[in-house]
């Protein structure tokens with residue numbers, strides 16, 4: 001397959017990164033995962049705009065415009081004949097001799113590749129299990145950075161316990177998932193953590209908030225506790241790859257009757273309509 005390195009389209013085997021690339025050595029970079037349905041990027045502008053916002057927050061100047069980046073990703077998708085899957089892209093501060101502070105010369109390195117990834121239809125229908133674990137990450141979770149060790153350790157804990165996602169909490173307050181945002185619905189109102197420095201403001205999260213109004217679901221963008229999570233009528237997670245994913249149990253305790261809730265189903269349908277509208281898939 002073809003990959004993108006800066007403005008070069010290379011065969012995958014020729015993709016190389018300098019051993020002193022700051023993304024490789026320090027995680028000094030930002031990334032995005034864009035979903036593709038029927039050969040069309042979904043919410044590309046939102047994702048790529050967020051990439052620029054993340055880069056700005058780490059004082060990384062991107063050596064291309066949003067339009068140039070979009071055109072390169074379109075070509076990458078076409079070269080690989082991507083139908084349903086993802087485009088993974090990241091930008092690092094480039095290679096320079098190892099020092100913590102920024103080098104004078106910043107030659108940012110963009111890399112991107114495509115991957116066929118089927119939609120998680122079975123899991124979206126049946127729902128998945130989650131565990132909870134303390135959120136020990138830093139306080140700039142709003143930046144979609146390559147610093148993912150906190151996320152990886154949490155996800156690994158979930159998977160080692162047979163779970164799909166780890167729900168993170170600071171003291172008793174739920175923040176988000178290791179690679180998703182978390183929502184509950186109780187008494188016909190949806191709750192989710194506000195978009196502060198403690199969570200990544202997910203693109204899927206923003207799509208869901210838009211759909212709530214259309215389906216008549218009240219929204220309270222306020223933090224909720226582990227107790228509220230356990231006693232919720234419905235719970236779900238959302239991300240580019242998981243879409244709207246019902247949560248049926250937390251630490252092996254059922255949420256309500258253990259079946260995906262009605263409001264969650266309505267949001268799945270609304271999300272699906274949005275995909276069809278934008279990607280015609």
Ligand SMILES: Cc1ncc(COP(=O)(O)O)c(CN[C@@H]2CONC2=O)c1O
Nearest residue numbers: 178179180181200202203204239240241
């Ligand atoms: C920590 C975290 N929170 C929330 C989200 C949801 O954001 P989006 O709705 O914009 O996807 C992600 C997505 N992480 C990407 C999405 O898929 N895989 C990832 O690593 C994430 O890593």
